[in-house]
Amino acid sequence: MHLHSIENATVWTVDELPVRMVWRGHRWRVTDTPTPLLGEVYHELLTHPALSRVGWRFQVTDEAEETHVVDAEQAGDAWAVVAVYD
Incomplete structure (x- = not known):
C-alpha cells in the first residue's frame, strides 16, 4: 500500500x-x-x-492499462482516494 496524502478524485x-x-x-x-x-x-x-458505508474499495484501469486498487471515501459530494494498493 502507498499514499503519502489524501488525494481528491471525481x-x-x-x-x-x-x-x-x-x-x-x-x-x-x-x-x-x-x-x-x-x-x-x-x-x-x-x-x-453505528457502522455505515463511508466509501468503496475498487480496481481502476486507465487507457494505458495501468491498474491500481484504491480506497475512495465520500464526504457529501466530495471524494478522496485515501489508500492505493499496487
Missing part, C-alpha cells in the same frame, strides 16, 4: 456503485466489483457508534 456512480473516476489527472474505469468500506458513525442519540 467519482461517477451508477446505482451508488463507482463506475469511473478522474484521479491524478487521468481517467480511470472501475474494472472489478466495488467492496463497501465501513466506518463508525457517531450520533448524540446513539449509545454506540
Whole structure:
C-alpha cells in the first residue's frame, strides 16, 4: 500500500456503485466489483457508534492499462482516494 496524502478524485456512480473516476489527472474505469468500506458513525442519540458505508474499495484501469486498487471515501459530494494498493 502507498499514499503519502489524501488525494481528491471525481467519482461517477451508477446505482451508488463507482463506475469511473478522474484521479491524478487521468481517467480511470472501475474494472472489478466495488467492496463497501465501513466506518463508525457517531450520533448524540446513539449509545454506540453505528457502522455505515463511508466509501468503496475498487480496481481502476486507465487507457494505458495501468491498474491500481484504491480506497475512495465520500464526504457529501466530495471524494478522496485515501489508500492505493499496487
